[in-house]
Amino acid sequence: MSNEFVHSVTVPRIYKFTADIVRRVREDGASLKTLIYERKHPNVAGIYGLSVNTLRALPQLDRLLDKTQILTEQPRLNPWLAKVLITELLWRKGCLKSRSKPVLTVLAYENRLREESKSLDCTETLVVHKAKVQKPRYVRVNTLLLSVEKAICLFQEDGWQLLPKSTTYSSYLQSLSQLSKPHFIQDLHIPEMLVFPPLTPFHGHSGYKSGELILQDKASCLPVHLLDPVSGSVVLDMCAAPGMKATHAAAKLQNYGKVYAVEIDAKRFETLLSQMKKTHSLCVEPLNQDALTLDPKKYLHVEYILVDPTCSGSGIVDRPKQSDMDGKPESKRLQNLQSFQVYLLRYALFNFPNAKRIIYSTCSLHPEENEEVIDEVLADIGNAYHLVPVRQLLKNNWTNFSSKKYNCGDTCLYSKPDDDFCNGFFVAVFERNFDVTLPKCKHKGGNEYRNVIRANLNVKKDDMAITDPYEREKCVKKKKKKKKKEEISTTDGQGKISTDIVKFVVSEIENKGKVKTKEAKCSEKEVEKMDVRSNLSNLNHKLALNKSKDIQKRILDEMEAKKSRKQRLKCENALEVEIDNDTLDANYGEKEQNEEIETKLSKIKKRKKKATKEIVKIDKIYFQKKKQQEEIAIVPSKKRKRNEENS
Numbered sequence: 350m351s352n353e354f355v356h357s358v359t360v361p362r363i364y365k366f367t368a369d370i371v372r373r374v375r376e377d378g379a380s381l382k383t384l385i386y387e388r389k390h391p392n393v394a395g396i397y398g399l400s401v402n403t404l405r406a407l408p409q410l411d412r413l414l415d416k417t418q419i420l421t422e423q424p425r426l427n428p429w430l431a432k433v434l435i436t437e438l439l440w441r442k443g444c445l446k447s448r449s450k451p452v453l454t455v456l457a458y459e460n461r462l463r464e465e466s467k468s469l470d471c472t473e474t475l476v477v478h479k480a481k482v483q484k485p486r487y488v489r490v491n492t493l494l495l496s497v498e499k500a501i502c503l504f505q506e507d508g509w510q511l512l513p514k515s516t517t518y519s520s521y522l523q524s525l526s527q528l529s530k531p532h533f534i535q536d537l538h539i540p541e542m543l544v545f546p547p548l549t550p551f552h553g554h555s556g557y558k559s560g561e562l563i564l565q566d567k568a569s570c571l572p573v574h575l576l577d578p579v580s581g582s583v584v585l586d587m588c589a590a591p592g593m594k595a596t597h598a599a600a601k602l603q604n605y606g607k608v609y610a611v612e613i614d615a616k617r618f619e620t621l622l623s624q625m626k627k628t629h630s631l632c633v634e635p636l637n638q639d640a641l642t643l644d645p646k647k648y649l650h651v652e653y654i655l656v657d658p659t660c661s662g663s664g665i666v667d668r669p670k671q672s673d674m675d676g677k678p679e680s681k682r683l684q685n686l687q688s689f690q691v692y693l694l695r696y697a698l699f700n701f702p703n704a705k706r707i708i709y710s711t712c713s714l715h716p717e718e719n720e721e722v723i724d725e726v727l728a729d730i731g732n733a734y735h736l737v738p739v740r741q742l743l744k745n746n747w748t749n750f751s752s753k754k755y756n757c758g759d760t761c762l763y764s765k766p767d768d769d770f771c772n773g774f775f776v777a778v779f780e781r782n783f784d785v786t787l788p789k790c791k792h793k794g795g796n797e798y799r800n801v802i803r804a805n806l807n808v809k810k811d812d813m814a815i816t817d818p819y820e821r822e823k824c825v826k827k828k829k830k831k832k833k834k835e836e837i838s839t840t841d842g843q844g845k846i847s848t849d850i851v852k853f854v855v856s857e858i859e860n861k862g863k864v865k866t867k868e869a870k871c872s873e874k875e876v877e878k879m880d881v882r883s884n885l886s887n888l889n890h891k892l893a894l895n896k897s898k899d900i901q902k903r904i905l906d907e908m909e910a911k912k913s914r915k916q917r918l919k920c921e922n923a924l925e926v927e928i929d930n931d932t933l934d935a936n937y938g939e940k941e942q943n944e945e946i947e948t949k950l951s952k953i954k955k956r957k958k959k960a961t962k963e964i965v966k967i968d969k970i971y972f973q974k975k976k977q978q979e980e981i982a983i984v985p986s987k988k989r990k991r992n993e994e995n996s
């Protein structure tokens with residue numbers, strides 16, 4: 350290997366892109382998938398694989414960089430690019446074919462890197478991962494545009510050969526494990542699904558571009574397959590974007606009936622719209638809103654519900670663990686996800702009286718997001734619903750089920766990449782027993798939950814921070830209105846208005862930010878009260894000494910200005926902490942759903958704007974009040990002047 354650097358040779362784009370992607374995932378907490386797709390690089394799979402491997406090996410890479418001192422000795426070498434190149438060299442291709450300066454720099458350290466890497470445990474991890482199961486390429490035929498028979502004929506015309514149908518799951522899996530070009534097979538469970546050898550390219554296929562073929566993993570088709578809505582019925586998909594299951598349901602209905610597709614996130618909602626359009630899913634009614642705010646009275650006719658909430662995505666093959674990417678603990682993230690999942694599932698079970706079948710699914714393999722969620726709602730629903738054993742629904746042709754150690758037993762389905770050659774998924778099927786009336790449920794999402802909130806509202810309004818966000822919003826608005834009224838009625842020059850408003854606004858922002866403990870708030874208020882008391886006694890003392898109204902006015906002014914400045918500062922600080930906390934919470938959410946985080950951040954921005962307005966209001970009130978005091982003070986000071994002249 351020549352040591353001569355060829356300066357005109359640029360670094361291959363795959364390495365440059367991957368280095369930037371890995372940096373942004375790690376430093377900005379950005380979503381790996383979003384970053385990759387926004388790049389529009391032709392080698393998406395290559396960038397994805399290299400990014401995942403680099404992210405996985407980051408701790409080992411840091412140790413290697415440290416041991417070889419490569420970054421210290423080569424200060425111009427970009428550290429992220431170095432990490433990507435080392436990953437490619439040591440654990441992927443085993444070589445670097447470029448004459449660019451960074452590549453040659455890393456190659457100059459190759460021997461030392463290889464030597465040092467022997468003492469690391471990453472080689473094993475990465476190799477094992479690479480040797481893991483390769484998923485076949487699953488293609489769902491969009492039966493709204495093309496029949497399965499026609500699709501099979503078209504593929505056969507293209508030179509593909511259809512393997513005979515398997516009769517048992519084990520023989521089917523056997524065929525899958527040996528599937529290679531030019532063979533393809535029809536899925537054993539989902540007739541509209543055709544299966545091709547791993548890595549068969551389809552993104553450029555005309556059928557894919559026209560919406561006749563949909564690239565959807567088998568596991569993600571199981572929920573709608575098990576929901577099995579009949580043509581003409583009404584389906585509600587509570588978490589719909591990007592729309593794989595909603596469009597699958599539309600195909601099941603053959604566009605007769607209705608699919609309400611609810612998506613909270615504006616950006617993902619756009620994707621849902623374009624997916625609907627591409628697939629001609631005409632019976633889908635998209636709703637860009639929070640499914641937890643759907644008014645049940647308007648959806649009395651819903652018969653089938655899909656609950657496919659945001660989850661950790663731990664079942665997705667080749668997806669790096671979130672904690673590998675941001676270093677944050679998994680348990681906290683799972684806890685947050687679980688409470689949202691339970692909330693949403695309960696909402697589905699308790700608020701749609703004509704729902705006969707409800708599917709709960711996740712692409713997670715964590716029991717915290719699966720069996721534990723099911724067990725939590727089972728405790729509430731009594732006999733109004735029962736879990737349908739998926740084993741029965743799939744006619745005994747399945748092997749992985751939920752764990753018997755939970756109350757749900759083995760009634761729910763798991764798909765596991767290593768056994769089922771598809772992504773890891775969990776599916777539970779609830780069926781309504783209409784002979785039993787729905788019990789009253791006061792837990793989050795239950796049919797009596799809103800009443801509980803209302804009751805709480807009357808008793809303890811400040812508790813809203815920990816209950817329903819929408820009711821809380823209402824409560825805050827009400828409080829503000831009330832305060833505004835008080836403000837108007839007390840604008841009589843008593844000098845109390847601005848202090849009260851400032852206190853109110855600050856306490857509102859503190860409540861919103863949830864940044865301080867109750868104790869801290871109380872002690873702060875106490876200190877504040879003491880401050881006011883001591884200031885007043887000082888003032889009285891000074892007034893006793895100087896009977897002059899001018900001095901009184903000046904002192905009051907100074908106090909007011911000081912207080913306003915202090916409160917304003919507090920207001921701003923509270924706001925900053927709120928933003929930090931929310932960003933932190935957002936980071937605990939599912940990173941694959943980067944758009945969700947963006948929405949959250951934009952909400953924070955909105956709140957910041959609102960709070961800034963409140964700060965401006967504080968200032969305005971302060972200046973108004975100051976002006977009023979000046980006006981009041983002018984009168985006695987003029988009188989006094991006249992008296993002085995007379996005497």
Ligand SMILES: C[S@@+](CC[C@H](N)C(=O)[O-])C[C@H]1O[C@@H](n2cnc3c(N)ncnc32)[C@H](O)[C@@H]1O
Pocket residue numbers: 569587588589590591592593594595611612613614617638639640641657658659660942945
């Ligand atoms: C796992 S994905 C759904 C995938 C979808 N079912 C499909 O098959 O294409 C979860 C989706 O739920 C959305 N979501 C999260 N919370 C929501 C809520 N409260 N209301 C509606 N949608 C929500 C997320 O933005 C995300 O797009």
